[in-house]
Amino acid sequence: MTLKNSRPFLPLVLFALTCTIASSQEGFKVGAHGGIPLGDLNDQIGLVIGADIGYLWAPNKVFDLGVKAGIIHGFPETFKAETVSVKLPSVQFAPVAASLRIWAAKSFSFGGDVGHAIGLNKGNEGGFYYRPQIGIQVGPQSEINFSYTAIDLRDATWSTVTLGYVYTFLSARHFR
Numbered sequence: 455m456t457l458k459n460s461r462p463f464l465p466l467v468l469f470a471l472t473c474t475i476a477s478s479q480e481g482f483k484v485g486a487h488g489g490i491p492l493g494d495l496n497d498q499i500g501l502v503i504g505a506d507i508g509y510l511w512a513p514n515k516v517f518d519l520g521v522k523a524g525i526i527h528g529f530p531e532t533f534k535a536e537t538v539s540v541k542l543p544s545v546q547f548a549p550v551a552a553s554l555r556i557w558a559a560k561s562f563s564f565g566g567d568v569g570h571a572i573g574l575n576k577g578n579e580g581g582f583y584y585r586p587q588i589g590i591q592v593g594p595q596s597e598i599n600f601s602y603t604a605i606d607l608r609d610a611t612w613s614t615v616t617l618g619y620v621y622t623f624l625s626a627r628h629f630r
Contacts, residue, residue, distance in 0.1 A: 479555070480512035481625040483522075487601065487618030491528065494610035498542050499528035502614045510553060510622075518555040522567055524548065525574075526603070528612075545612070546574035547605060549583045561591040571605045571612075582606040587618075595622045 485506045491499040508522030528545035551569025558564060566586040573580035587601035597620045605612040 479518055479557075479622050479624075480510060482623040483508050483510060483520075483620050484623075485524075485599075485618050485620035487599075487616040489603075489614045489616030492613045492615060495528070495545070495612055498531060499545060500531045501529045502616065503527050503529075504616070504618075506549075506620075508553060510555065516557055517565075518553070518557075518563075520553045521551070522553045522569075523550045526571070526614075528614075543575060545578060547571040547578070547580060547583075547612070548574055549585075549605075551583055551585070555589070563589045563591075563597075566601075579608065580605065581608070581612075589620070595624060596620065597622075 483506070486504070487506075488501065488503045491502060504524055504526040506522050506524035508520055508524075510518040510520030512518045526547040526549065530542035530544050532539060532541045534540075549567070549569055549571040551567035553565065553567045555563045555565035564587070566584060568584050571580045571583035583603075583605050585601050585603045587599045589597045589599035591597050599618045599620060601616050601618065603612070603614045603616060
């Protein structure tokens with residue numbers, strides 16, 4: 455999903471496209487991310503993957519506002535003793551959030567998502583969801599981002615650090 459062009463003139467072309475298109479990223483977004491847990495649930499969860507869909511509007515060239523929904527899946531750890539093996543349950547959430555991105559430069563953004571994460575597995579009630587992130591454009595419609603995700607549960611906090619990829623299907627307004 456990343457750009458793997460080796461021709462000498464393509465970096466210049468991509469740079470020019472990024473400079474002209476990057477400040478207007480309105481459109482439907484699809485993303486995927488993976489990472490590791492931190493804090494309270496680190497002993498129970500080994501790896502985390504997720505996917506997001508959403509739409510961001512670009513009222514101006516400085517910031518984008520929108521909505522986002524997704525899925526987060528935490529793969530459980532398995533603990534083994536000499537005769538006993540215990541596999542903990544997976545943990546899943548479906549976050550629904552409002553999004554804000556601020557374009558500090560033509561190919562660099564920061565912002566975050568705030569909302570509620572619905573717990574999908576048994577005994578998981580979900581909680582308040584927030585995900586600050588920074589992003590770097592790697593193409594006219596694609597971005598690599600780094601984020602911290604936190605979900606405040608009743609007795610613990612789900613927290614992860616993730617690396618993700620987002621692709622934007624630019625709105626028709628962009629091409630006018």
